[in-house]
Amino acid sequence: MKEATKEATRILVVGGGYVGMYAALHLQRKLRKGEAEVLVVSPDPYMTYQPFLPEAAAGSISPRHVVVPLRSVLKGCRLLVGEVSALDHAARTATVRTAATEEAGASALTVPYDELVIAPGSVSRTLPIPGLAEHGIGFKTVEEAIGLRNHVLEQLDIASSTRDPEVRDAALTFVFVGGGYAGVEALAELEDMARYAARYYHNIDQDDLRFILVEATGRILPEVGEEMGRYAVRELRGRNIDVRLDTRLDSCENRVVVLSDGSRHPARTLVWTAGVKPHPLLAATDLPLNARGRLKCRPDLRVEGVDHAWSAGDAAAVPDLTAHEPGVECAPNAQHAVRQAKVLAGNVLCSLRGHSLMDYRHKYVGSVASLGLHKGVAYLYGQKLKGYPAWFLHRAYHLSRVPTFNRKARVLAEWTLAGLFKREIVSLGSLENPRAEFELAAGTGRHPEAG
Known part of the structure; x- marks a missing residue:
């Protein structure tokens, strides 16, 4: 074991x-x-609490309260904002690209280390579907959540300002692919928001909006159990949402969504939430991977077959010691990730101090999911809940899990205020290109609105 010297580990x-x-x-x-x-290398100077992304997209929570600034939380650590592009664990070095190195055209940084905790997370899993890269919208980051909110409200503006029925119908059709947490919760929250916003458009009726959920398997929200999954389907269909099970997206070229059941739907909105895959960084390391591209890990969260390397969360294939069958791995979800992180940190300390390590063992207790304002489903400790109680439990659970007291207080305050006042339905699409107006003015030599 490596002991601390004058030059700290x-x-x-x-x-x-x-x-x-x-x-x-x-x-x-x-x-x-x-x-x-402790040196933390992250492409963003903040951590995103992803369960709140649907509410951020719907305007129930301010986007800045969905993220946790790493510098203020990790005051005892060094933070380097950059992207690790390669790892040579045999040499104990990481190759890091930062904004400064790219702007200066300099070579990437070589960062030496003694102990490695590799947790780059996951990225959206896409398929070679015609038109998906051009028209699809992801839903994994706070930027995508803000962009999707702006986009949905902009479609209402487009539909309100045209007499072309084809353009109008396409603008008012919203297709979500993927029946997991991200897809169902994003669709439910945005459907609530869009139908609320429609009351402010004199020529758009709530019934003009069309929401379609496409799921390749025969059920949605598998984490909450089969019975609650069926309830969720009934709830969504009762709100006039078109839920299509055992259906795949075949193409979306020219803004026409073509499904495997043969139906065609002109739509200007296609949200892709059909799963995730391991971060590409894992393939650029000399560490062992399983068939799905995740790091092979031991129950104590060490990377299998090597020393001084640790992993957990989406990037790691961790044996589930609570499973009744051998070979089962922990699900790559937030519930396991947060608990694994604590065990991992403790084992790193034990390794440095020459103590025995502890295996990760946590039985999955269940799941909660929101189906929009005051609606939800939950399966916890064998108990099934639906409707308002499940929605309340969903909010209470995630409020307890969001990091820092500061964020908890701000989110609770926003929820309280949202219950007292009307929704904000303004679209700030200019946030995505804030220099557009200035560039136009500078290019013409006058303000674009000048007569």
């Missing part, structure tokens, strides 16, 4: 998501002075 944490942030947080609390240095 460097623990490199790759990723600032659930595992990266929580592992670094536990390490900074437990490390003795001078025992080790």
Whole structure:
């Protein structure tokens, strides 16, 4: 075991998501002075609490309250905002690209380390479907949530300002692909918001809006159980949402969505939430991967077959010791990631100090999901809930899990105010290109609105 010397052991944490942030947080609390240095490399200076993205998209929560600034939380760690492009664990070095190196045209940084915590998370899993790359909208980041909100409200503006029935129908058709948490919750929240917003358009009726949920399997929200999944389908269909099970997206070229059941739907909105895949960084390492591209890990969260490398969360294939059958792995979800991060940090400390390690063991207790304002489903400890109680439990659970007291207080305040006042339905599409007006004015030599 490596002991602390005058030059402290460097623990490199790759990723600032659930595992990266929580592992670094536990390490900074437990490390003795001078025992080790924790360096966190993250492409963003914040951690995104993804369960709140649907509410951020619907305007129930301010986007800035969905993210947790790493610099203020990890005061005892060093933060380097950049992208790890390659890892040579045999040499204990990481190759890091930052905005400064790219702007200056300089070579990437080579960062040495002693202990590696690799948790880059996952990226959207896309398929080679014609038109998807050109017209699809993802839903994994706060930027995508803001962009989707603006886009939906802009479609109402387009529909309100045209007499062309084809353009109008396409603008008012919203297709979501993927019946997991992200797809169902995003659709439910945005459907609530859009139908509320429609009352402010004199020539758009709520019934003019068309929402379609496309799921390749025979059920949605598998995490909440089969019975609650069927209830969710009935609830959505009762709101005039077209739920299509056992159906795939075949193409979306020229803004026409073609499904495997043969139906065609002109639509200007296609939201893709059909799963995730391991981060591409994992393939650029010399660490062992399983058939799905995730890191092979031991129950104590060490990467299998190597020393001084640890992983958890989406990037790791961790054996589920609570499963009744051998070979079962922990699901790559937030519930496991947060708990794994704590065990991982403790084991890194034990390794540095020569103590025995602890295996990760946590039985999955269930799931909660929102189906829009005051509607939800839940399956916890064998108990099934639906409607308002499930929605309330969904909010209470995630409020308890969002990091820092500051964020908890701000989110609770926003929910309280949202219950007292009307929704905000303004679209700020200019946020996505804030220099557009200035560039136009500079190019013409006068303000674009000048006569």
